Amino acid sequence: MSVANGLLRLQKLARPSFALARCLHPATGRLYHSSGRLQEVHHIPATASWTLPLSRSLTTKPAEDAGDSGYHSIIRDQEKTVGNSDKHEFQAETRMLLDIVARSLYSDKEVFVRELVSNASDALEKFRFLIQSSTDSSGEFVEADRSLEIHIGTNKQERQLTIQDTGIGMTREELIAHLGTIARSGSKHFIEQLKESGKGTQENVQNIIGQFGVGFYSAFMVADRVDVYTRSATAGSPGLKWSSDGSGTFEVQEAENVAVGTKIVVHLKGDCREFADEDRIREVIRKYSNFVGSPIYLNGKQANQIQPIWLMEPKQVTADQHNEFYRFVGNTFDVPRFTLHYKTDVPLSIRALLYFPEGKPGLFEMSRDTDIGVALYTRKVLIQSKTENLLPKWLRFLKGVVDSEDIPLNLSRELLQNSALIRKLRVALTNRALRFLHDRSQKEPESYDKFYKDYGLFLKEGIVTSQEQQEKEEIARLLRFETSKEAGRNVSLPEYCERQAEGQKDIYYLAAPNRTLAEASPYYESLKKRGIEVLFCYEAYDELVLMQLGMYLGKNLVSVEKEMRRSDSAKDAGADGVIEGSLLQTQIDELLPWLKQRLAGKVSTVKTTTKLDSHPCVVTVEEMAAARHFIKTQSHNMSEENRYALLQPQFEINAKHPIIKKLHKLTTSDPELAELLAKQLFSNAMVGAGLVDDPRMLLTSMNDLLQKKLDKQ
Known part of the structure; x- marks a missing residue:
């Protein structure tokens, strides 16, 4: 018998007053009494069968049933219904809501595990608070000193998933109220009671995960039937069984041998048998519930082992802890370059742990289609592993966790309810990341320069994509x-x-x-x-x-x-307006129209400039950066005529330059050579301006000019 299929196989006997159990651990050969107590016996083959009387009470302390293997489970199939069951109908519009929850509210079926674990965690937190605030917990509550734990069992053969907690449990009235009405959240009601009584500290309230009452019903996405066994921690409360197939009705019945707390048995549909697989459930726990405040045991082995270090004081977290956690959240093997760990309650309650990767970004990371690498949690429960709007796209290289109890969630915890609040969180996180980088650039300039070399492109993307000038300038000081x-x-x-x-x-x-x-x-x-x-x-x-x-x-x-x-009229000119060493004004007046005629269709304006010294000419356009970008990306299919019509280049000549002076002479002595020279000067200027995508197009005109010059020899 494998651990995954259940270490304890219960066997009902003919006598109604007894229930006997086979309790042999298949790996160690040790015998376990179904009360949870370890019995020391000689090693026995795993194929042997043993039967022992099943006790009524349940001991849940791990020290009492954890052997050398570390196995610890409280799940016992010992419950037995007694008396008649009461049949109830779900309240108003519940059938329709059940269908919405089961079919369309959640995008991934696996989240039902997260929801049930969250409910179990809530139950533990409620009980912990009541014990701490009670003056006489020993008489008021049953087993007040028990360990607070969550246990999950899988059974492939029976297509069952069991989730059991040692929390507060429910009375009959609470069971009908909380599981009989969708959107009636027990957690939300409990928080309201705490606030009304004045006993609800901020920490108590924050530790309660559930804020809506539909998480439990997500089980019907995968279940043909759901059975709930519960017993309130209040002294004298009976055990109860709640059962429903999700069709609109449920039954409530008293039961014996029910442990204090709540146990949910999900009878899986045929096409959902994957959730009876231990490895699949471990994967879901690791993904969504790894940081729940109480231990989670899966088939007797603890499944959540990573500490939520983002909730610790930054000074208390060691470098090794950061490295381990970074590898976990980043799914990587390197170490972080920078670590931003901070908490604030203004303007929102934020607990953030953000890592700047050490390695250079690959081509995949450079793509804007890459998901944001920061997960959103609320009170240690994952809401979204890659939260699209939590950070701007240009910060997609960051890895880490943001936890905020201020974030209201949709009924499914998958869709964020208040986009304005998320935008507020996004602004706060972005500003904090920018301040952090600026601080690093001042205190660790060499380290920052290396970071900028690797990730500067992301910062520049932020300037291009940001809609706020203030944010643009905050990023710009990092360039x-x-x-x-x-x-x-x-x-x-x-x-x-x-x-x-x-x-x-x-x-x-x-x-x-x-x-x-x-x-x-x-x-x-x-x-x-x-x-x-x-x-x-x-x-x-x-x-x-x-x-x-x-x-x-x-x-x-x-x-x-x-x-x-910009206008540079006669800055370098003498009193008569003539620049020393340049063409005379009459010569300029002759050359400019001649050039415009020979370059017709290519230039919008021809003028002289005083801003050149060693160069004969330049080309300018209104927005050179945009023009260069256009030439490289969008002008390939345009005709030359249309390209020049769009660019509207301005051709500016240096009237002092020897080439321009010689050009003026050639306009009368050798018009053909002068035209070839003028076109080549313009082409050279276009290349110098970066407005020619492929300079090979100029080879023909260059060869013509050379041929013409050689013919003169």
């Missing part, structure tokens, strides 16, 4: 960029702003693949000459991030390309 001031050193936006020149109202940034190209950019020339520091954005998406940020600490974020488009 790091190299600047034109010092190679190899990243700075934050606050640091950049602190050392800005007096009167500088903008934050300038330049997108380039690397520092060499950034420093050689024509767009950087003017700012470099003026000694203005510029942020260098080496990642393709950085400029989109800063464009979405828009402003930081009241200062506009401006790309150097946009700065170039």
Whole structure:
């Protein structure tokens, strides 16, 4: 006989005053009396059968029936109904509600185990409170010193799942009231009584999990019939049996040999026999009820062994405990990089333990389809293992637990009832995570820099996706960029702003693949000459991030390309308006319309600029970052004509540059060569601006220009 199929097989005998039990432990060969007391005997083969008188009372202390193997179970199939049963109908609309609960309220059938375990935990907490608050518990309650435990037994052959607790139990009136009406929660009623009496401390109230009265009925998702045996802890209370097939009626009958507490026997449907499997139930317990405050025994072995360390004082939790718990909740084998463990009661009651992973994110983690890795608990019972709205998507790399008794739950505990409250929790958690990261960046800059290298992309995603400017700026102070001031050193936006020149109202940034190209950019020339520091954005998406940020600490974020488009009329010109060393104004007036005609269909405007020194020309568009992103992602199927019509590029020439001066001469001496040169200059400028997705398209015009030049030799 296996442990999974029950270590105690009861055998009814002919004489009604007796019940005998076979009580041999199959693994150890030790004999167990059905009272729970260990009998020392010689080793006996597991195939042998033994019968012993079954006592009426039940001892539940683990020390009395836990042998060397650690086996401990209180489940005994010893109950016997007496007298006639009373048949009752469920109250108003219960048939319809039963159908809703059993068929549509819960998305996963396995949650019925969670609900029944939660009810059992509530019963234990109620009894614990009553014992602590009673002045004479020895006379008022039965077995007041018993251990408070939850026991679960599986029986594949009989397709049964049994859940038994040593809690407060129920009287006949409570049994009919709590199990006869859906949405009449015994836990909720108990909390109300505590508050009315003034005895309900915050801890007592918080420890009661159930807030709605439908969890018990979730058993009918998987059950043909549910039997409940219960005996109130109040002295003199009889044992009772409640039974129903969920069709709309239930029966209540007195019973003998019922232990104090409640025992639920779920007779499983044929297609739900998986819940009579020990491994399957252990998996569900580990998933949902691993942190219930009382021990849970499954077929005699304790099944919940992880301590809810998020409820402990942060200073009391060791590094080893954090590592073990992180591996448990994160389903990983590494250790956390950072640990955020905190509790607060303002604006919500929150107990949070969040881990920042040590390892680099993989491609799967980078996907926005990846689920949030933080579980939501209420009073140590899992509500959702991957809570979609608990944190913003950009924080999906976090692992851990959030526990809040302030979260009201839908009847099924699966759908969050108050989305506004969840949003409030989300904001509180997000702000706390941001403050934590900022604190790390100040106190542990080297560790933070490594984190930023691995997870900076998530922060940038947060700026792009956030709808709140304040949140954007909170994230932005965590960003790091190299600047034109010092190679190899990243700075934050606050640091950049602190050392800005007096009167500088903008934050300038330049997108380039690397520092060499950034420093050689024509767009950087003017700012470099003026000694203005510029942020260098080496990642393709950085400029989109800063464009979405828009402003930081009241200062506009401006790309150097946009700065170039601003008017620079005659800054470097002499009194007569002519720039030293440049084409004459009459020559400029001749060249500009000629260029616009030769580049018709490609440019919207041709103008001169005083912001170039070593470069002959540049191209600017209104929003360069958006334009570059468009070219890379969406312009492949567009014709060249439509692409230029959409971009509306502005062609700006440096009238001091030798190439531009030579171009002006060629317009009269060799118009054909001048046209080839003008088009090549424009193409080069487009490449420099990052507005050409495939430079190979320019090879033909470049070869034509070379051929034309060679023909002159």
